[in-house]
Amino acid sequence: MGALCAGLVAVTLPGASASGQGRPGSDGAQIRRTEYGVPHILAHTYTDLGYGYGYAFAQDNACQMADRVLTLRGQRSAVFGPDTWSNDGLNPSTNLDSDTYFQALRRTGTIAHILAAPAPVGPSAELRQMVDGYTAGFNRYLKDVGVAHLPDPTCQGQPWVRPITAEDVWTNILDINQAPGISALRQLITTAAPPAANPAPATPAPATPATAAPGSAAASATARTPISALAAPLANIQSGRRGSNGWALGAKATAAGDSMVLVNPHLPFIGDARLYQVQLTIPGVLDVTGASLYGTPVVQMGHTQNLAWTHTATDALHMSIYQMQLVPGDPTSYLVDGRPEKMTVRQIPVQVLGADGTTSTVTKTLYNTRYGPVLSAGWSTASALTVRDANADNLRSMDQWLAMDRAQSISALQAAQRRYQGAPWVYTLAADTSGSVYYTDSSVMPHVTDAQLASCTVAPPPGMTLPLLNGSAAACAWGRDTDAVTPGLFGPANQPKLTRRDYVANSNNTPALTNPAAPLTGYPAVYNGRETQLELRPQLGLRMIAGRLAGTDGLGPAGFTLPTLRTLMLDDADRSAQIGLADILALCRTRPTLTASDGSSIDVRAACTALAGWDGHGRVDSHGQVLWGAFFTRLLEYDDRAGSFWRVPYDPHQPLSTPRGIDTGKPLVATALADTVQAAAESELPLNASPGQARRWDGVPLHGCADEEGCFNVMSATPTSGQNGGIDASDANYAEGSTFIMAVEMTPAGPKANTLLTYSESANPASPHYADQSALFSHGRWVTDRFSAADIAASPALQVTNLRR
Structure with a gap:
C-alpha cells in the first residue's frame, strides 16, 4: 500500500499468526485481506464496522461508487450529457430520464420521511451507525489517496468523484429495493405527458371489470405512447434477469447428517448491481461472511457460525398497475367511485451539459395519483395507468439483513423477518446446525386478495399479460393484515413457508414446488407471479437434487457432500439438450437441406456434425453449445404459442419429466434451425464454438449458458464489439449470470x-x-472460505490494515 496519513497503520504480514495481527482500538477498525483480496473487517462498534467496510470497499471500487452517486443525485446529465445511458446495471436509462427520476425522489423527501420514523419502519440505531460509518470510511479513503491518485483509471482525477453522504447510501438502498418495481418503469414515469383534452358533455359512471372500458382499444387510441410500451419493461422485470439458484439441504439429504446451503445469485457483471464479498465481525455481537450489493453496509447472503442462507428473486410482482378512468375533458383528473381527484403535478429541473460545453436547465413535469406516478404508456383522454410499489418506503431490508447477520438459527432468522418485513423481492432459503431447512417468500407483497383479483382485474389490451387493476373503484385498493408492519402489505401469516429435514430449493419458480414431495398451497395468488409451469432451469435443479438423493447421478453413494455440491453447481448441464437434442439431430440427418425464413435453401450438414459432437453441457470446451443455444433461443422466439413445439407438453402432474421431445414435424422447428445456421455463417465464431470461445471476462473464458435453455449455471452476454472472435463480457451491453457462489456445510465444528x-x-x-477469481471459475476451482480468526491468520496472502478514526 502507498503512503497514508498518520492515522492509518498499514502492515503487510504474509503468513502472520493471529497474535501478530494486532487489534483495532475503540475508535477504529481492522481490515484483514486474505487470498484474492477478500476483506475481513473487525471492529468493536457498528460505526467502526461500517467505517472499515466503507474504506475497504473504496479501495476496490471507489470509481463504481462515485459513478453510482452521480446517478443517485440525479447529476449524470450535467457531467456526461443527457442522451448517454446510465450505468445502472438493473435498470439502465438515458441520463436525462434517470436524473429526472432521482431528482424527483429527492425533492419528495421520501428518505427523510422514512428516517424520521421509529424502528422497525425507520432504521434502527445500529443500522444508522453502520451507514454513517460506511460513509465516513469511504470518504476517508478518498481523502487519504486523493482523487488525482486513485488507482482506477476509470475515474482518476475526475471532478465528479466527490465525498458521499449518508443520504446517498440510503437512496441506493431504496433504489435497490425498488429495482423490479417503480425503478424499472422510470422512463415511463419521466416521459409521461397528458394528451390533448377532449371535452365530453357528461361524466360517465366509473368503469368496472365487466365493461373494461379503460382497457379498450377506443380508450387508448389517442394515447401518445401506446399501452404496449409497458410490456417490455414488465417482461424484463419478470424475465428472470435477476434470477438465482438456491438450495438448503437438511440432515436427511446429506451424507454426514449436516445441513448445507448453495448460494448462486444471477446478476449483471457490469454496472452498479454487482456483489462484493466481505466478512463483518464485532466480537461477541456479530460475525458473518458472504456477499453484499455494491454500496450497502451489510451482508445479504452468506453464513454465520450456525446459520447459512441465500435468496433468489421471486416470480411475483411487487407492485400493482392501476388503470384510472379520467374525467372527461380533463386528462389530469381521475375518478374514484365517481368522484374526481386531481393529479399532483411537480416540476423537476435537471442540469444538462450541452454539445458546446455549457450547462442549461431542462425542466420536466411529473404526474402523481393516490396510486403512485402516472405512466406514459396508454395515457389517453379516457384513461391512464399508474404504478404503486410495495417497496415505496422500504429501508427495512437492511435492518432485516443486519438482524440475520447476527442470527444463529432458523428461528432467529424468522424472528428478524417477522420484525422488519423488509425482504424487497426475494425468497429466502436457510439451514442451521440443527439439520433443519427453511423456505419462505417473506418479501413485501401488495395486499391484493384473490377476491380482488377476481373482481378488480381489468382485461388488458393485446400484448399485455399483466393484470391491470381497476383504480376507479376504491374497493380495489390494497388492504392490510393486522400482522403487517405497514399498511398495504400481506403480513407473515399469509406468506408461503416450508420447514423440512430433507431440502428446499428455488430457481425463481413459484413457491408451489419448493419441494415436490410437499407442494405448497393455500397462499394468496399474487405470490404466484407469472409462472404457469415449472421452467427448465428450476426443473433441472430439482432433478439434480433427486439424482443425488437417489445416488443415480454417477457421483457416488446417495447424499450430498461438499465436493458433490460443488460439482453439481458447476456441472453446466443443459436441460433443453437433454430433452430435445436427439430430435434435432434426427431432423438434420434426414433433411440436410432446410428452408430459411427468407426462402433460402440452407445446408445444415456441418451444423449437424457440430451438434452431434457436442457433450450437452455448457463447459468452457463444450464445442457446439453456442450453436444449440442460438437455435433453442430462436425456437422460443418463433413459438407464438409457448411450448407448442414439444412432442410431450408440460403436465403439472409430471413437473420434473415434462415437457420433452421436440416435434420436428412443426414447420417452425426446421425454420428456426435453418435461420440459426444462416446467421451463424455471418458470425466470427465457428459452427462448433464453445462457451469459452464465445464469452470471456477480461479475456478469461467463461462457462455456463442461458437461462432459457435450462442451464443451472447461467452465463450470457450481449456483445458490443465481439472482441477476440467472441463476446468479452467486460465489453458488452449486458452480461449476467452466476456472480457470487457459495457452497457451505454447517458442521458441529x-x-x-x-x-x-x-x-x-x-x-x-x-x-x-x-x-483473479474469474480465472478460478473458468477452471472450476474454488476459494476456501476463511471464517475463523485462526483461518484468517493462517492465510499466506494476509494483509492487515489498522484504521483509526
Whole structure:
C-alpha cells in the first residue's frame, strides 16, 4: 500500500499468526485481506464496522461508487450529457430520464420521511451507525489517496468523484429495493405527458371489470405512447434477469447428517448491481461472511457460525398497475367511485451539459395519483395507468439483513423477518446446525386478495399479460393484515413457508414446488407471479437434487457432500439438450437441406456434425453449445404459442419429466434451425464454438449458458464489439449470470465453505483482483472460505490494515 496519513497503520504480514495481527482500538477498525483480496473487517462498534467496510470497499471500487452517486443525485446529465445511458446495471436509462427520476425522489423527501420514523419502519440505531460509518470510511479513503491518485483509471482525477453522504447510501438502498418495481418503469414515469383534452358533455359512471372500458382499444387510441410500451419493461422485470439458484439441504439429504446451503445469485457483471464479498465481525455481537450489493453496509447472503442462507428473486410482482378512468375533458383528473381527484403535478429541473460545453436547465413535469406516478404508456383522454410499489418506503431490508447477520438459527432468522418485513423481492432459503431447512417468500407483497383479483382485474389490451387493476373503484385498493408492519402489505401469516429435514430449493419458480414431495398451497395468488409451469432451469435443479438423493447421478453413494455440491453447481448441464437434442439431430440427418425464413435453401450438414459432437453441457470446451443455444433461443422466439413445439407438453402432474421431445414435424422447428445456421455463417465464431470461445471476462473464458435453455449455471452476454472472435463480457451491453457462489456445510465444528466471485472483488481494471477469481471459475476451482480468526491468520496472502478514526 502507498503512503497514508498518520492515522492509518498499514502492515503487510504474509503468513502472520493471529497474535501478530494486532487489534483495532475503540475508535477504529481492522481490515484483514486474505487470498484474492477478500476483506475481513473487525471492529468493536457498528460505526467502526461500517467505517472499515466503507474504506475497504473504496479501495476496490471507489470509481463504481462515485459513478453510482452521480446517478443517485440525479447529476449524470450535467457531467456526461443527457442522451448517454446510465450505468445502472438493473435498470439502465438515458441520463436525462434517470436524473429526472432521482431528482424527483429527492425533492419528495421520501428518505427523510422514512428516517424520521421509529424502528422497525425507520432504521434502527445500529443500522444508522453502520451507514454513517460506511460513509465516513469511504470518504476517508478518498481523502487519504486523493482523487488525482486513485488507482482506477476509470475515474482518476475526475471532478465528479466527490465525498458521499449518508443520504446517498440510503437512496441506493431504496433504489435497490425498488429495482423490479417503480425503478424499472422510470422512463415511463419521466416521459409521461397528458394528451390533448377532449371535452365530453357528461361524466360517465366509473368503469368496472365487466365493461373494461379503460382497457379498450377506443380508450387508448389517442394515447401518445401506446399501452404496449409497458410490456417490455414488465417482461424484463419478470424475465428472470435477476434470477438465482438456491438450495438448503437438511440432515436427511446429506451424507454426514449436516445441513448445507448453495448460494448462486444471477446478476449483471457490469454496472452498479454487482456483489462484493466481505466478512463483518464485532466480537461477541456479530460475525458473518458472504456477499453484499455494491454500496450497502451489510451482508445479504452468506453464513454465520450456525446459520447459512441465500435468496433468489421471486416470480411475483411487487407492485400493482392501476388503470384510472379520467374525467372527461380533463386528462389530469381521475375518478374514484365517481368522484374526481386531481393529479399532483411537480416540476423537476435537471442540469444538462450541452454539445458546446455549457450547462442549461431542462425542466420536466411529473404526474402523481393516490396510486403512485402516472405512466406514459396508454395515457389517453379516457384513461391512464399508474404504478404503486410495495417497496415505496422500504429501508427495512437492511435492518432485516443486519438482524440475520447476527442470527444463529432458523428461528432467529424468522424472528428478524417477522420484525422488519423488509425482504424487497426475494425468497429466502436457510439451514442451521440443527439439520433443519427453511423456505419462505417473506418479501413485501401488495395486499391484493384473490377476491380482488377476481373482481378488480381489468382485461388488458393485446400484448399485455399483466393484470391491470381497476383504480376507479376504491374497493380495489390494497388492504392490510393486522400482522403487517405497514399498511398495504400481506403480513407473515399469509406468506408461503416450508420447514423440512430433507431440502428446499428455488430457481425463481413459484413457491408451489419448493419441494415436490410437499407442494405448497393455500397462499394468496399474487405470490404466484407469472409462472404457469415449472421452467427448465428450476426443473433441472430439482432433478439434480433427486439424482443425488437417489445416488443415480454417477457421483457416488446417495447424499450430498461438499465436493458433490460443488460439482453439481458447476456441472453446466443443459436441460433443453437433454430433452430435445436427439430430435434435432434426427431432423438434420434426414433433411440436410432446410428452408430459411427468407426462402433460402440452407445446408445444415456441418451444423449437424457440430451438434452431434457436442457433450450437452455448457463447459468452457463444450464445442457446439453456442450453436444449440442460438437455435433453442430462436425456437422460443418463433413459438407464438409457448411450448407448442414439444412432442410431450408440460403436465403439472409430471413437473420434473415434462415437457420433452421436440416435434420436428412443426414447420417452425426446421425454420428456426435453418435461420440459426444462416446467421451463424455471418458470425466470427465457428459452427462448433464453445462457451469459452464465445464469452470471456477480461479475456478469461467463461462457462455456463442461458437461462432459457435450462442451464443451472447461467452465463450470457450481449456483445458490443465481439472482441477476440467472441463476446468479452467486460465489453458488452449486458452480461449476467452466476456472480457470487457459495457452497457451505454447517458442521458441529463450525461452517466449512467454498466460494467464488466470478468477476472478482474489484471493478478496477488495473487491480490484481479484477479477474483473479474469474480465472478460478473458468477452471472450476474454488476459494476456501476463511471464517475463523485462526483461518484468517493462517492465510499466506494476509494483509492487515489498522484504521483509526
